Amino acid sequence: MTSPVDTIDGTSIIDELREIVGEASASSAKHVRYAYSYDMSFVLPKLPDFVVMPTTVEQIQAIMRLANREKIPVVPYTAGTNIGGLCIPERGGILMDLKRMNRIIEIDDEAHYAVIEPGVTHAMLAEALQVFDLRFGWPVGPPSASVASCAISHGIGGLNARYGLNSQEITSMEVVLPTGELVRVGSCAINGEAWHSLLPLPQLDGLFKGWLGSSGVITKLGIGVHPTPPLLKVFTVSCADVHDMYSYMLNLSKYEICDDLTAVSWWLSQVPIPSPYRPKPDGAPEFFSFANTTSWTEKEREAKEEIWQMVVDEEQAKGTSLKVTEYPEEALRARTELPSQIVGSTKNYCKEGGAGISWPGTFTPAKKWAPVYTDWKRILIDHNLSPAVRMSMYRGVHYGMLRAMIPFSKETPEAIENARHAIVECLKVDLEHGGIPYKPPVDFAIEINKRVHPGYLDLLKRVKHLLDPNDIMNPGKLGI
Numbered sequence: 339m340t341s342p343v344d345t346i347d348g349t350s351i352i353d354e355l356r357e358i359v360g361e362a363s364a365s366s367a368k369h370v371r372y373a374y375s376y377d378m379s380f381v382l383p384k385l386p387d388f389v390v391m392p393t394t395v396e397q398i399q400a401i402m403r404l405a406n407r408e409k410i411p412v413v414p415y416t417a418g419t420n421i422g423g424l425c426i427p428e429r430g431g432i433l434m435d436l437k438r439m440n441r442i443i444e445i446d447d448e449a450h451y452a453v454i455e456p457g458v459t460h461a462m463l464a465e466a467l468q469v470f471d472l473r474f475g476w477p478v479g480p481p482s483a484s485v486a487s488c489a490i491s492h493g494i495g496g497l498n499a500r501y502g503l504n505s506q507e508i509t510s511m512e513v514v515l516p517t518g519e520l521v522r523v524g525s526c527a528i529n530g531e532a533w534h535s536l537l538p539l540p541q542l543d544g545l546f547k548g549w550l551g552s553s554g555v556i557t558k559l560g561i562g563v564h565p566t567p568p569l570l571k572v573f574t575v576s577c578a579d580v581h582d583m584y585s586y587m588l589n590l591s592k593y594e595i596c597d598d599l600t601a602v603s604w605w606l607s608q609v610p611i612p613s614p615y616r617p618k619p620d621g622a623p624e625f626f627s628f629a630n631t632t633s634w635t636e637k638e639r640e641a642k643e644e645i646w647q648m649v650v651d652e653e654q655a656k657g658t659s660l661k662v663t664e665y666p667e668e669a670l671r672a673r674t675e676l677p678s679q680i681v682g683s684t685k686n687y688c689k690e691g692g693a694g695i696s697w698p699g700t701f702t703p704a705k706k707w708a709p710v711y712t713d714w715k716r717i718l719i720d721h722n723l724s725p726a727v728r729m730s731m732y733r734g735v736h737y738g739m740l741r742a743m744i745p746f747s748k749e750t751p752e753a754i755e756n757a758r759h760a761i762v763e764c765l766k767v768d769l770e771h772g773g774i775p776y777k778p779p780v781d782f783a784i785e786i787n788k789r790v791h792p793g794y795l796d797l798l799k800r801v802k803h804l805l806d807p808n809d810i811m812n813p814g815k816l817g818i
C-alpha cells in the first residue's frame with residue numbers, strides 16, 4: 339500500500355498536483371491544511387493531506403484522474419460555511435478549494451437564467467443581477483459563500499415560498515465525475531449554448547444534488563433568476579404560542595402571496611442569539627413572523643394586504659394570541675435585505691456563543707412543527723442552549739424548513755459534545771415526526787440510515803459505486 343504522500347510510480351503527490359495547478363496553487367504545508375481542517379460545527383477537525391485550488395475544468399479532471407489512480411479522497415470546497423462539517427475531510431486526502439473558479443459566464447436577462455462557476459458567491463451574483471433588476475433566493479447566510487454549493491445542497495433562500503428550494507432553480511449542470519470524465523445534464527447536454535432547462539430530459543441532475551460533494555465536482559451551473567418587483571411589503575406578527583403561529587402560517591400560505599413566509603422563535607429574533615441559553619423576558623412573544631411580499635403595482639400590493647388582513651382577522655376570531663407587531667428592526671433588515679451582512683456575517687449567531695454554530699436543519703411537515711418545536715425547546719434548554727428556531731413554508735405545500743441555529747462554545751471538548759448531543763437528540767425527534775434533515779452532518783446521516791428503507795439504501799450504495807468505484811469523493815459523508 340502506498341502512503342498518501344507518494345504515488346505508485348514513486349513521484350510525490352504534491353509534485354503531481356503542482357504540475358497540474360501550478361506551484362502556488364497546491365500545498366501540503368500544515369498551516370494551510372489546518373485552515374481547512376475545521377468549521378463552525380460540532381464536527382471534530384480532521385486535516386487534509388493536500389490543498390489545491392484549480393482554476394480550470396481540465397485541472398479538475400486531471401486531479402480526479404490522479405486521485406482515482408492513487409485512491410486518494412477528494413473533498414470539494416467553496417467557502418466551508420455549511421455548518422455541518424461537510425467539507426471536513428473524514429479520511430484526509432485532497433481538499434479541492436474551488437473559490438478561484440468564480441466567473442459569471444452568462445446572465446440571460448431575457449430567458450431568465452444565469453450560468454455560474456462554483457466559486458461565484460451570493461454577493462457577486464447579487465451585484466451582477468442587480469444591473470438587470472433580477473433576483474435569486476439568497477440564503478440568510480454569509481454573502482461570501484457559494485451560490486452553486488447552496489443550490490446543489492438543497493439550500494434555501496429568501497424566495498422559497500414562491501419558487502421552492504434553490505436546488506429547484508437549477509436549470510443545467512456541468513460536472514466532472516469522480517473518475518475524471520466531463521458530463522453535462524439538462525439542455526446544455528444537447529446544445530452547449532442552451533442552459534435554460536433540466537426538463538424534459540431524464541433528471542440526471544439528481545445524481546449530483548443532495549450528495550454532499552460525494553458524487554462529482556460541479557464545474558458550471560445554470561440557475562433560474564427572476565425579475566424584481568419594485569414594491570416590497572413585509573407583514574409582521576407575533577404569537578405567544580407556537581400552535582397559534584402555525585395556524586396563521588397555514589392559513590396565509592394557502593393564498594400563495596408571499597416570497598418568504600417565515601417565523602422565528604424569540605431567541606432567533608435576537609441579534610445576537612443569546613448563548614448560553616437565557617430565558618426570554620416576561621411577556622415577550624414566543625414567535626415572530628415576517629411575510630415578505632413583492633408587487634408590481636400599488637393595486638397588487640393593496641390586494642395582498644387585504645388578503646393578509648383577512649387572515650389576521652380570521653385567526654384573531656379564533657381567540658388566538660396572534661398580534662400585529664413590529665419585528666425587531668435589525669433582525670428584520672437582516673432577513674429581508676439579502677444577501678445580508680448582518681445575519682450573514684455570523685454576528686447574529688456566534689458573537690456570544692464562542693465560535694460554534696450547528697443545527698438540526700430539516701424539511702418537516704408543517705403540522706409537526708409545533709410538537710417538534712416543543713420537544714426541541716425542552717432538549718436545548720436542558721443543554722443550556724437557546725431554542726433559536728425558524729419555520730418557513732415552501733412553495734405551495736404545507737411542509738417546510740424547520741431548523742434551529744444553535745450557537746455554542748467551542749472552548750472545551752465537553753461544550754462541543756454537549757452541543758452535538760443536544761442537536762442529534764433534536765434530529766431524532768424530527769425523524770420520528772417524518773422530518774428529513776438537509777446538509778446532514780455524518781451523525782445525522784447515520785441516524786437517517788438506521789431508519790431508511792433497505793431498498794433505498796441499497797440503491798444509494800449502487801449509484802455511489804457506479805459513479806465513484808474507488809469511493810474517493812468526500813468519503814464517509816453519506817454514512818454508508
Ligand SMILES: Cc1cc2nc3c(=O)[nH]c(=O)nc-3n(C[C@H](O)[C@H](O)[C@H](O)COP(=O)(O)OP(=O)(O)OC[C@H]3O[C@@H](n4cnc5c(N)ncnc54)[C@H](O)[C@@H]3O)c2cc1C
Pocket residue numbers: 413414415416417418419420421424425436456477478479480482483484485486487488489490491492493494495549550551552554555556557681682684687695812
Ligand atoms: C450564519 C449562517 C446562516 C446560514 N443560513 C443559510 C440559509 O438560510 N440557507 C441555506 O441554504 N444555507 C445557509 N447556511 C449554510 C451555508 O452558508 C450555505 O448553504 C452556503 O451557500 C454554502 O456555501 P459554501 O460555499 O460555504 O459551501 P461549502 O460549505 O464549501 O460546501 C457545501 C457542500 O457542497 C460541496 N461542494 C462544494 N462545491 C462543490 C462542487 N463544485 N461540486 C460538488 N460539491 C461541492 C461540499 O463538499 C459540501 O458538501 C448558513 C450558514 C451560516 C454560517
